[in-house]
Amino acid sequence: MSELDQELLLASLAAQRRHVLSAFHGLDEDQLHRSVLPSGWTPLALVHHLTIDVEMWWFGAVVDGDAAVRAEIEAADGWRPPDVPSAEIFQRYAAACSRSDQIVRARGLAADLAWWPDDQPRHLDNVPGVVLHVIAETAAHAGHADAAAELLDGRQWLVLD
Numbered sequence: 001m002s003e004l005d006q007e008l009l010l011a012s013l014a015a016q017r018r019h020v021l022s023a024f025h026g027l028d029e030d031q032l033h034r035s036v037l038p039s040g041w042t043p044l045a046l047v048h049h050l051t052i053d054v055e056m057w058w059f060g061a062v063v064d065g066d067a068a069v070r071a072e073i074e075a076a077d078g079w080r081p082p083d084v085p086s087a088e089i090f091q092r093y094a095a096a097c098s099r100s101d102q103i104v105r106a107r108g109l110a111a112d113l114a115w116w117p118d119d120q121p122r123h124l125d126n127v128p129g130v131v132l133h134v135i136a137e138t139a140a141h142a143g144h145a146d147a148a149a150e151l152l153d154g155r156q157w158l159v160l161d
Contacts (some may be wrong), residue, residue, distance in 0.1 A: 006109050009131045010101055016138040017097055019157070020050065021090070022144035027152060032086045036151040041079055043148055044089050046141060048081035051093045053135055058130050059100035063107060065114025104131060 010092040017157050024032065024043045032043045041049070052073055060069035081089050107114075109127050124130055 006104065009109075009128065009135070010104060013131060013135050013138065014101075016135055016142055017050075017093075019142040020047070020138065020145045021093075023142065023149040023157060027099050029063065029086060034152065036148055043145065043152075044081045044086055045053075045079050046145060046148070047093050047120075048060045049078045050138065050141060051078075051089075051096045052076045053078035054134055054141075055093070055096035055100045058134050059103045060096075062115055062124075063127055063130055064103045065112070070115070081125075100134075128133050 025049070027043060035042050035045075047114060056069050056073055061064050061073060097156065104127060107127060109131075111127050113124070114129070150156055
């Protein structure tokens, strides 16, 4: 795959990340901490999950093999954000996304995955597969974010009549 392919994949991923963030844009602190679905997650929990269990896990741990990132993931609960201001949760997500893009650009699409957990069957074999997986997972969570935001404040992402 070429550098153009790499940039197209990263642009698609960036669009899904923006979608998640835009769904929660304008929600107040109470809304960001409120669960509206039976599973109990909050908008901040979803952003934290995307930071820890998606960006850091797939790019920092699996693609880059960073042991410090793996330790940070293991110490965190991906669905329970730390008790910090919501702006910090969003900043952490932005930083993780930036770092993920740097990892992909540094390693390239032709690189082998650097690490895989011994106790899990390997279902992805390469960097493009990981990027596509993260695009799909982030897009799915963007839909969740849309539903939660609509329940919280009535806004709809995009409605075509």
